[in-house]
Amino acid sequence: MEIKIKIKELREKIKEYNNIYYSDGESPISDYEYDKLLEELKKLELEYPEYKDEFSPTLKVGTSEKNLKFQKVEHEHPMLSLANSYNEGEILDFIERIKKKVITQRKLRYCLEVKLDGLSISLIYRDGELKRAVTRGDGYIGEDVTENVMQIESIAKTLTQKIDIEIRGEIVLPIENFKKLNESRLEKGEEVFANPRNAASGTLRQLDSNVVKERGLDAYFYFLVEAKNYGINSHSESMNFLESLGIKTTGIFETFDRAESIKTRIEYWEKERYNLPYETDGLVIKVDDIDLWEEIGYTSKTPRWAIAYKFPAKQASTRVNGITWQVGRTGKLTPVAELEEVELSGSRVKRASLHNISEIQRKDIRIGDKVFIEKAAEIIPQVVKSIKNLRDGTEKIIEEPTRCPVCNQELKREEGLVDIKCVNEICPAKIQGEIEYFVSRDALNIAGLGSKIVEKFLDLGYIKDVSDIYDLKEHREEIEKLDKMGEKSVDNLINSIENSKKRDYDKVIYSLGIPFIGKVASKILANASENIESLMKMTFEDLINIDGIGEIAAKEITKFFNIEKNKKLIQKLKEKGLKFEIEKKLDDNAKNIFSGKNFLFTGSLKNFTREGIKEEIEKLGGKNLSAVSKNLDYLIVGEKAGSKLKKAQDIGSIKILTEEEFIALRAELTNEID
Numbered sequence: 325m326e327i328k329i330k331i332k333e334l335r336e337k338i339k340e341y342n343n344i345y346y347s348d349g350e351s352p353i354s355d356y357e358y359d360k361l362l363e364e365l366k367k368l369e370l371e372y373p374e375y376k377d378e379f380s381p382t383l384k385v386g387t388s389e390k391n392l393k394f395q396k397v398e399h400e401h402p403m404l405s406l407a408n409s410y411n412e413g414e415i416l417d418f419i420e421r422i423k424k425k426v427i428t429q430r431k432l433r434y435c436l437e438v439k440l441d442g443l444s445i446s447l448i449y450r451d452g453e454l455k456r457a458v459t460r461g462d463g464y465i466g467e468d469v470t471e472n473v474m475q476i477e478s479i480a481k482t483l484t485q486k487i488d489i490e491i492r493g494e495i496v497l498p499i500e501n502f503k504k505l506n507e508s509r510l511e512k513g514e515e516v517f518a519n520p521r522n523a524a525s526g527t528l529r530q531l532d533s534n535v536v537k538e539r540g541l542d543a544y545f546y547f548l549v550e551a552k553n554y555g556i557n558s559h560s561e562s563m564n565f566l567e568s569l570g571i572k573t574t575g576i577f578e579t580f581d582r583a584e585s586i587k588t589r590i591e592y593w594e595k596e597r598y599n600l601p602y603e604t605d606g607l608v609i610k611v612d613d614i615d616l617w618e619e620i621g622y623t624s625k626t627p628r629w630a631i632a633y634k635f636p637a638k639q640a641s642t643r644v645n646g647i648t649w650q651v652g653r654t655g656k657l658t659p660v661a662e663l664e665e666v667e668l669s670g671s672r673v674k675r676a677s678l679h680n681i682s683e684i685q686r687k688d689i690r691i692g693d694k695v696f697i698e699k700a701a702e703i704i705p706q707v708v709k710s711i712k713n714l715r716d717g718t719e720k721i722i723e724e725p726t727r728c729p730v731c732n733q734e735l736k737r738e739e740g741l742v743d744i745k746c747v748n749e750i751c752p753a754k755i756q757g758e759i760e761y762f763v764s765r766d767a768l769n770i771a772g773l774g775s776k777i778v779e780k781f782l783d784l785g786y787i788k789d790v791s792d793i794y795d796l797k798e799h800r801e802e803i804e805k806l807d808k809m810g811e812k813s814v815d816n817l818i819n820s821i822e823n824s825k826k827r828d829y830d831k832v833i834y835s836l837g838i839p840f841i842g843k844v845a846s847k848i849l850a851n852a853s854e855n856i857e858s859l860m861k862m863t864f865e866d867l868i869n870i871d872g873i874g875e876i877a878a879k880e881i882t883k884f885f886n887i888e889k890n891k892k893l894i895q896k897l898k899e900k901g902l903k904f905e906i907e908k909k910l911d912d913n914a915k916n917i918f919s920g921k922n923f924l925f926t927g928s929l930k931n932f933t934r935e936g937i938k939e940e941i942e943k944l945g946g947k948n949l950s951a952v953s954k955n956l957d958y959l960i961v962g963e964k965a966g967s968k969l970k971k972a973q974d975i976g977s978i979k980i981l982t983e984e985e986f987i988a989l990r991a992e993l994t995n996e997i998d
């Protein structure tokens with residue numbers, strides 16, 4: 325009986341984590357902890373097959389329960405992977421194997437490309453129009469991510485020729501965008517993505533396709549399926565063909581006929597890769613002549629005519645001089661290794677993240693240890709492992725702190741979680757984190773309150789909690805005298821603070837920093853509650869009945885509003901003039917013309933931006949859906965409509981409007997009310 329309950333609990337926990345991750349892009353636990361839970365569940369399911377459940381998260385890892393958006397799709401041609409090699413010797417072996425295999429008397433040529441570190445995608449075009457985008461999945465069945473892929477600007481939606489093709493490529497988050505994304509996550513005290521690949525895949529699986537657009541994904545294509553059907557004989561030719569159709573490639577496809585030249589190029593790309601705008605983890609060498617592919621053959625998972633050469637990981641060795649425990653906005657303590665400064669892929673590194681105490685114990689990292697550190701394109705390097713045979717016995721085991729390093733109060737660990745937390749409500753480190761979050765771009769967007777100046781204001785006692793930001797103007801003269809703060813910057817700061825009072829209700833909810841309530845959840849809560857009083861009155865049951873709010877979130881919300889300090893803060897912020905209710909832009913009659921109606925649009929619109937039309941619909945009482953379903957009332961169709969149109973037509977009951985028809989309908993209904 326006990327095991328059955330354990331399995332049930334694990335399943336529920338994982339499902340909820342999936343839900344939070346896929347609806348808000350934020351994970352409540354680290355990847356490592358998540359994997360551990362999943363492993364534990366897998367093990368129990370294997371041991372106790374009598375508790376099998378076809379809906380177990382082990383069977384559909386990473387698919388949000390509520391996430392009906394990503395339908396499973398079978399690939400017409402399986403999406404193969406590549407065999408790996410790690411040194412030049414293995415490349416020579418590969419070339420030798422091919423030479424032996426090929427009986428056809430033809431000169432062997434090889435095409436060398438960069439290996440992009442993102443997630444593979446298959447695109448299907450019909451009549452020159454992009455129809456479907458499917459992830460790799462297990463190679464045979466992937467997920468339909470068409471709607472999100474449509475948001476990637478560099479992906480051609482219409483080709484220069486009206487042809488039917490299937491292409492394969494890699495979706496990546498360019499390094500610059502990756503850094504920006506992590507910086508903004510850091511600023512908000514959110515966990516950062518470990519590397520651009522994780523960030524790209526987390527982004528593509530977002531329920532809200534606007535987030536996909538915002539983050540600036542990119543894609544490069546490296547394979548044309550059944551190239552022979554288009555009269556193409558070599559892989560390099562197929563790359564030129566893709567380019568002529570308007571499809572983006574890396575432009576790097578170099579052909580060679582001598583193993584010696586391949587070796588020189590590997591050495592070249594090992595250095596040059598850092599000048600590319602995207603992350604690469606190696607090179608790919610493909611036999612160029614497509615006619616030979618069948619002859620050389622395939623294994624069940626990989627073609628024998630291609631091989632990946634993996635670059636050595638970017639690692640450096642150094643010494644751990646000490647550990648600092650950083651206290652974040654939520655009070656969570658994160659251990660940071662203080663290192664002997666070392667050069668790692670072009671930058672000087674003296675600190676590296678260690679995540680949490682269980683990671684330190686698992687890796688057995690000690691103070692004084694020689695360690696390897698690694699950096700993909702991360703802004704925060706990681707400690708990979710300690711070099712144990714270099715120990716001389718003087719190394720010190722890292723102890724878990726029992727008191728907060730900032731306020732010296734006793735620390736607590738939440739049951740079942742690895743994190744230790746400072747629960748002192750007035751811990752200066754937490755308040756600093758709260759303020760930085762409150763002023764961040766996605767929250768109240770107050771410019772001019774960076775971490776240094778916040779620290780200063782806290783020190784001087786100008787700020788004790790976020791509401792004091794609105795009284796900073798009283799200290800105007802003293803602030804002007806501070807280092808680097810002239811009259812002009814104080815003006816700007818005060819203006820920015822005043823402007824924050826115009827921020828919408830959902831941004832205000834977000835800025836409260838309720839755990840696990842990100843941008844999307846804040847919007848959902850704002851729409852569902854309309855004002856803070858009714859939100860604060862909502863019970864756990866009320867909250868979980870809101871579409872998009874799960875149990876963990878509901879628990880955190882009720883907990884947050886039950887804390888006296890939070891209630892007082894909301895009262896103070898209300899008095900300062902922040903918007904604690906949804907804005908009613910039109911009079912009540914006009915507002916409700918679309919009341920009870922569900923909308924969705926597809927394709928590009930001429931008269932509205934994507935955000936603009938959504939706002940208009942909401943303003944008029946309608947609701948925006950994110951996918952076609954029976955609940956949809958109207959589909960507004962712009963130019964180059966995607967797969968949604970076909971789905972809507974298949975359902976039959978959905979009214980399909982052109983943009984002009986939508987505008988006419990709006991006018992007609994508004995007039996009727998008049």
Ligand code: IVH
Nearest residue numbers: 404405406437438439440444494546608627
């Ligand atoms: S060719 C049959 N070319 O690496 C064709 N793959 O580790 C197989 N990848 O699943 C793929 N850059 O997602 C190919 N230039 C490139 C690539 C590439 C990245 C990815 C791809 C593949 C994985 C295998």
